[in-house]
Amino acid sequence: MKADSIVSLDHGSGGLASQNLISGLFLKYLTCPQLRDLEDCAVLGEYAGRIAFSTDSYVVDPLFFPGGDIGELAVHGTINDLAMRGARPIALSLALIIEEGFPLADLERVIASVARCCEAAGVAVVTGDTKVVPRGKADRLFVNTTGIGIASHRIEISGKRARVGDAVLISGTLADHGITIMSCQAGIAIGGDIASDTQPLHRLVAALLEEEDGAVHVLRDPTRGGLATTLCEIARSSKVGITIEEELLPIRPAVNTACELIGLDPLYLANEGKCLIICDQARAEAVLQLLRRMPEGREAALIGRVVENREGRVSLTTRIGGSRLLEPLTGQPLPRIC
Amino acid sequence: MCLAIPMQVVEIRGGGDPLFDPQIALVESDGIRKEIRLEMADRIPEVGEYVIIHAGFAIRTLTVEDAEYNLSLMRQMADMLEQQGRLPGVPE
Amino acid sequence: MKETDAFRSREITAPLVDEITRSLVRPVRIMEVCGTHTMSIFRHGIRSLLPESIALLSGPGCPVCVTPASHIDAFIAAARLPQVTIATFGDLIRVPGSDGSLATARANGARVEIVYSPMDALTLAQNEPERTVLFPAIGFETTAPTIAATILQAERMGITNFLIIAAGKTMPQALEALLADPELQVDGLLCPGHVSAIIGSEAYRPLAEKYRLACAVAGFEPADILAGLLALIRQVNEGAPRVDNCYTRAVGVEGNAKARALMDEVFAPADSEWRGLGTIPGSGLVLREKYSRFDGLRQLGIPLQPAKEPKGCRCGDILKGRLLPPDCPLYGSACTPLQPVGPCMVSNEGTCAAYYRYSGQKGRQQTNRLNNL
Numbered sequence: 157m158k159a160d161s162i163v164s165l166d167h168g169s170g171g172l173a174s175q176n177l178i179s180g181l182f183l184k185y186l187t188c189p190q191l192r193d194l195e196d197c198a199v200l201g202e203y204a205g206r207i208a209f210s211t212d213s214y215v216v217d218p219l220f221f222p223g224g225d226i227g228e229l230a231v232h233g234t235i236n237d238l239a240m241r242g243a244r245p246i247a248l249s250l251a252l253i254i255e256e257g258f259p260l261a262d263l264e265r266v267i268a269s270v271a272r273c274c275e276a277a278g279v280a281v282v283t284g285d286t287k288v289v290p291r292g293k294a295d296r297l298f299v300n301t302t303g304i305g306i307a308s309h310r311i312e313i314s315g316k317r318a319r320v321g322d323a324v325l326i327s328g329t330l331a332d333h334g335i336t337i338m339s340c341q342a343g344i345a346i347g348g349d350i351a352s353d354t355q356p357l358h359r360l361v362a363a364l365l366e367e368e369d370g371a372v373h374v375l376r377d378p379t380r381g382g383l384a385t386t387l388c389e390i391a392r393s394s395k396v397g398i399t400i401e402e403e404l405l406p407i408r409p410a411v412n413t414a415c416e417l418i419g420l421d422p423l424y425l426a427n428e429g430k431c432l433i434i435c436d437q438a439r440a441e442a443v444l445q446l447l448r449r450m451p452e453g454r455e456a457a458l459i460g461r462v463v464e465n466r467e468g469r470v471s472l473t474t475r476i477g478g479s480r481l482l483e484p485l486t487g488q489p490l491p492r493i494c
Numbered sequence: 495m496c497l498a499i500p501m502q503v504v505e506i507r508g509g510g511d512p513l514f515d516p517q518i519a520l521v522e523s524d525g526i527r528k529e530i531r532l533e534m535a536d537r538i539p540e541v542g543e544y545v546i547i548h549a550g551f552a553i554r555t556l557t558v559e560d561a562e563y564n565l566s567l568m569r570q571m572a573d574m575l576e577q578q579g580r581l582p583g584v585p586e
Numbered sequence: 587m588k589e590t591d592a593f594r595s596r597e598i599t600a601p602l603v604d605e606i607t608r609s610l611v612r613p614v615r616i617m618e619v620c621g622t623h624t625m626s627i628f629r630h631g632i633r634s635l636l637p638e639s640i641a642l643l644s645g646p647g648c649p650v651c652v653t654p655a656s657h658i659d660a661f662i663a664a665a666r667l668p669q670v671t672i673a674t675f676g677d678l679i680r681v682p683g684s685d686g687s688l689a690t691a692r693a694n695g696a697r698v699e700i701v702y703s704p705m706d707a708l709t710l711a712q713n714e715p716e717r718t719v720l721f722p723a724i725g726f727e728t729t730a731p732t733i734a735a736t737i738l739q740a741e742r743m744g745i746t747n748f749l750i751i752a753a754g755k756t757m758p759q760a761l762e763a764l765l766a767d768p769e770l771q772v773d774g775l776l777c778p779g780h781v782s783a784i785i786g787s788e789a790y791r792p793l794a795e796k797y798r799l800a801c802a803v804a805g806f807e808p809a810d811i812l813a814g815l816l817a818l819i820r821q822v823n824e825g826a827p828r829v830d831n832c833y834t835r836a837v838g839v840e841g842n843a844k845a846r847a848l849m850d851e852v853f854a855p856a857d858s859e860w861r862g863l864g865t866i867p868g869s870g871l872v873l874r875e876k877y878s879r880f881d882g883l884r885q886l887g888i889p890l891q892p893a894k895e896p897k898g899c900r901c902g903d904i905l906k907g908r909l910l911p912p913d914c915p916l917y918g919s920a921c922t923p924l925q926p927v928g929p930c931m932v933s934n935e936g937t938c939a940a941y942y943r944y945s946g947q948k949g950r951q952q953t954n955r956l957n958n959l
Contacts (some may be wrong), residue, residue, distance in 0.1 A: 341700070475808075494677045536842045554836050572601040586924050
């Protein structure tokens with residue numbers, strides 16, 4: 157590729173090339189005033205409430221996929237981690253590690269995505285960093301985002317708070333992101349409505365907590381490891397059992413077919429725009445209706461309940477009325493032929 | 495080691511040259527499409543028929559009737575069980 | 587998906603479960619010999635619906651599980667060669683040989699790609715002419731023709747950088763060896779659906795007659811499996827062992843001659859080692875001499891070295907249905923799904939892996955329900 161179309165080591169050195177990259181590319185899209193000041197640190201205002209703080213790194217392959225890209229994942233992922241503790245996202249940092257030779261056009265695409273998602277979510281990137289490493293020392297692009305949020309004092313949401321009798325709900329369809337990525341990797345042309353579900357959930361959570369903060373005990377987004385692994389983590393944390401119904405799980409037919417074709421289990425595939433909610437049984441119907449009224453939660457469903465079991469046992473009642481234990485995922489999900 | 499699923503054939507492509515243009519089936523289900531090799535199919539499917547797919551190959555071609563027959567047998571069995579309480583011919 | 591939904595509906599499965607329950611007049615031991623059957627039984631929670639008097643044993647039906655460590659070691663040796671890219675089914679990635687797995691090799695810098703089809707491995711070879719692409723050719727009769735077709739395509743196209751290590755196996759000889767063991771106590775055999783699509787339901791008749799063994803060919807949906815189990819129980823009750831074909835939509839009496847011809851063109855039968863079971867005559871597939879240019883062992887100079895079974899591993903007894911996973915000294919301690927020692931724990935549908943998932947490490951305390959295994 158031509159020299160001026162790729163990222164070079166100079167771009168990460170702090171000199172003129174770096175300045176040009178920042179002003180010509182990053183600041184073209186990321187328009188937060190604090191970022192434009194080009195200080196090494198952003199000083200935010202004063203806020204009432206408790207500070208919430210989360211970080212995540214993104215190394216997805218492929219970088220661009222149906223429904224999104226690494227930039228979108230990076231913005232939504234950290235916003236969602238904050239939201240899952242009931243915190244309102246205030247600001248994000250964005251750090252990039254770029255492999256020498258990475259196409260500038262692709263970098264621009266990623267930054268444009270980041271900017272677009274920040275704008276839509278109402279959360280800004282206020283500080284950032286860029287490093288370039290020699291060819292072969294990184295796989296094209298690694299992204300890290302860190303987020304600061306504010307949690308109101310009355311919110312007490314954690315994986316330890318599930319109680320026997322609670323209802324278990326999911327805000328929408330399962331495995332969309334995971335199967336999108338695995339299908340790309342397996343070379344299956346994705347048709348139908350398969351695409352990553354990456355989206356920010358902070359507004360959904362805010363609306364939920366506005367109405368039902370007392371009733372909501374646990375929030376978590378079932379990312380890596382899928383729904384099953386997340387349920388296992390919560391069950392163990394809270395020292396309860398969880399039982400879910402296969403018939404009630406919202407899964408798109410195309411997602412099911414793709415899973416069958418490659419030999420993957422949708423319960424163990426990542427979701428990047430869904431939220432698991434564990435709440436008081438008495439408020440379950442109200443919570444469900446509230447979720448469904450929001451665009452992010454239109455396909456929300458009640459999928460199970462919390463039961464007595466000190467060992468954190470999670471079980472699935474299958475479509476034919478059988479029963480199956482769900483264990484956490486060990487290692488990456490792998491396609492199978494067996 | 496038998497993971498294989500049935501999908502409907504929506505198009506037959508190629509066949510002009512066994513080397514550079516081998517005959518393949520395009521299958522579809524719920525919006526998912528995949529190109530499938532036909533070298534080991536017991537017979538070449540027609541559009542609208544079904545194939546059972548394993549590792550990117552059709553291992554068996556079924557007519558709609560074939561697919562339905564098995565199902566209708568099972569349905570009959572289920573109905574008989576429900577109505578009569580047992581299958582005929584089972585020793586007490 | 588709509589093609590399979592009906593076979594998962596309670597409308598059909600519930601009456602079958604009821605009839606199975608009613609028809610069981612004495613304890614019955616059924617063995618299934620297909621990893622996909624094991625997976626499906628587990629996935630749909632079928633055991634939990636069946637009465638305790640039916641014991642479902644998992645035999646050596648998982649090609650990943652029965653691939654001997656010597657072959658795994660050969661795959662890894664190939665992976666370690668700098669010019670070689672391994673293109674493999676995902677099932678093999680975490681299988682341990684004598685020293686690590688393909689995943690370990692990848693972590694140490696080897697190029698290991700997962701493919702959905704052997705044709706994808708050939709395409710990779712075409713796209714990367716400077717690499718040698720090697721496909722570990724595991725599988726039974728369902729998969730062997732796909733690999734044969736790929737070899738023939740490679741031959742036609744004159745592709746010189748595509749190799750396989752032939753590690754495929756065939757079922758009938760293994761079943762014969764299994765059933766010939768006087769200690770094996772099985773009343774019925776749930777026959778593998780898609781292998782049967784290739785070899786035909788008639789292939790099991792000699793076994794049914796010689797060993798007075800009930801046989802039923804079954805598909806993989808819950809209704810298929812339950813129908814197969816019911817057929818077996820009825821045969822046992824009638825004292826009339828035969829081969830029932832409960833998967834008529836995929837399986838004929840004679841099987842798929844075209845697929846068998848493909849296999850026969852490229853592969854020859856040979857004696858083969860089954861992990862945990864020892865050598866079974868005529869049960870393996872090797873490349874015919876005319877296709878030896880695709881033989882990875884020969885072309886890359888990789889010796890097939892006998893590998894020692896790990897000490898204390900009881901997979902052989904488990905694969906023969908003689909032992910339950912919790913009875914193995916390594917189960918749950920030295921041998922877990924994350925760090926499997928033997929084949930039964932290695933693959934997701936290996937008996938021990940499925941058992942572990944179903945009952946966790948506390949398997950010993952739950953033999954009550956799970957003596958079904």
